[in-house]
Amino acid sequence: MTIDHTHAPELTSWVESANGHADFPVQNLPLGIFAPSGGTPRPGVAIGDMILDLTGVAALLPDAVAPALTGTTLNALFALPVADRVALRRAVSRLLSDDADQAIVAPMLHCADECTMHLPAAIGDYTDFYVGIHHANNVGRQFRPDQPLLPNYKWVPIGYHGRASSVRPSGVPVIRPKGQRKPPQADVPDYGPSRRLDYELEMGVWIGRGNALGEPIAIGEAGEHIAGLSLLNDWSARDFQAWEYQPLGPFLAKNFHTSVSPWVVTAEALAPFRIAQPPRPEGDPRPLPYLWDEGDQARGALAIELEVHLSTAAMRKAGTAPHRLSHGLASNMYWTIAQIVTHHASNGCNLMPGDLLGTGTISAADDSGFGSLLEISRGGSQPVMLPGGETRAFLEDGDEVVLTARASADGYVPIGFGACRADIQPART
The missing domain is CATH 3.90.850.10 (Fumarylacetoacetase-like, C-terminal domain)
Structure with missing residues (x-):
């Protein structure tokens, strides 16, 4: 796997809780399935104390990735070629670090403490x-x-x-x-x-x-x-x-x-x-x-x-x-x-x-x-x-x-x- 600008130590996020976060700084961007309060399970990314709803920002993500973000598991996303997963990571990194995207992306953030986490995938074996x-x-x-x-x-x-x-x-x-x-x-x-x-x-x-x-x-x-x-x-x-x-x-x-x-x-x-x-x-x-x-x-x-x-x-x-x-x-x-x-x-x-x-x-x-x-x-x-x-x-x-x-x-x-x-x-x- 290639080290690129998404790993840069100087990179920060406009999500304040991400900067210096012990687990989920902007250099991490782990994937999961979460349900906001009163909502249905959907793909998300942990960023500081918040969760970014990937379905909500699908239109801002690479075309090859967006169809894999419509379900209640990450199986379709896991099945993508590595190049598409890299493209997703780079796009999410930009959305969460570039101030120009804040107004569009901020409404798609949910407080992690108010969400329910589910299994990331439907586990076949x-x-x-x-x-x-x-x-x-x-x-x-x-x-x-x-x-x-x-x-x-x-x-x-x-x-x-x-x-x-x-x-x-x-x-x-x-x-x-x-x-x-x-x-x-x-x-x-x-x-x-x-x-x-x-x-x-x-x-x-x-x-x-x-x-x-x-x-x-x-x-x-x-x-x-x-x-x-x-x-x-x-x-x-x-x-x-x-x-x-x-x-x-x-x-x-x-x-x-x-x-x-x-x-x-x-x-x-x-x-x-x-x-x-x-x-x-x-x-x-x-x-x-x-x-x-x-x-x-x-x-x-x-x-x-x-x-x-x-x-x-x-x-x-x-x-x-x-x-x-x-x-x-x-x-x-x-x-x-x-x-x-x-x-x-x-x-x-x-x-x-x-x-x-x-x-x-x-x-x-x-x-x-x-x-x-x-x-x-x-x-x-x-x-x-x-x-x-x-x-x-x-x-x-x-x-x-x-x-x-x-x-x-x-x-x-x-x-x-x-x-x-x-x-x-x-x-x-």
Whole structure:
């Protein structure tokens, strides 16, 4: 992706709240589906504390883009060629930074706090990967101390087919799931609410143009099929998972709820924050040719800082600030985003505009950046101490988990993703 005048650090907007905004300065311009108070869902762009109604300014946008802005999802926009998405970004940047356009555009702005956010796209399919190398090692040691990574991990991006129907935007509560549980000391399983409910810190990858059935995506062309990124929390019932994951992998432990932040930070906006993929440890195999591209290795990772905060019901009642559980980098991934897109389609599987991929849990190499309570609490054996004296090995009813992310690079204005949050509600009787 090309860095151009829309990324210029000196660029400002006549929308005052955008200038210096932690997440949505004019250099970002993420896409989403919002509904103004009393209105229907429509495409929009976040700018500071406001949302620009793209449908309302469609006549001011490139002709090739305007027809993709009439629906209630971003699928048609994601399907556009990259050149059209770039043209849209440049046009919106001009509308929000040029004072000459203010009188025409200002009536199409809505206060974000008064709007409802929806899922960005109609998700045809959702696939979750497992590319966080430190998470894979940490979890693997709990089950296989002598061999935390299975032999295939360093050869193939591991993934599984998730459940698209249970993906929800930030803010929708998570109802504690029920399922089969079999503690190690029990002879037979029982059925009931999960006792080991957990979060997973991930990035969500939104597919753009996609590919036809039977036609793989070349690694050098994978970027053309990536519309943008969101934050993603693939909630996990660890007690269900331990009992059911063999031989076919996660099922009820994962399919009950997945949260995504509603704003899609476009691939174009992230151009200044692309960095080299961390080198593989000495002795690790070089990926097979279909997964290897020198350009992707040089610019396939992203300079994004990730954080997770937790607040309990008692903390909120007492006015206590949320407790930070972790802080780490999105570059802690063994495989690049381009590699997981390429591998997904390598057998001819067709990816479609609006499909969602999860990176898998992203953890750092030390405790400060672990991406799940399973890791932080060492499988529940070392509970986390919270302000006010509470402890958590896993999530309890009333807890709220908030994921945040910020991309930064020298010489450029940092941009954020908005929050991905949800609170835990009791299991239904």
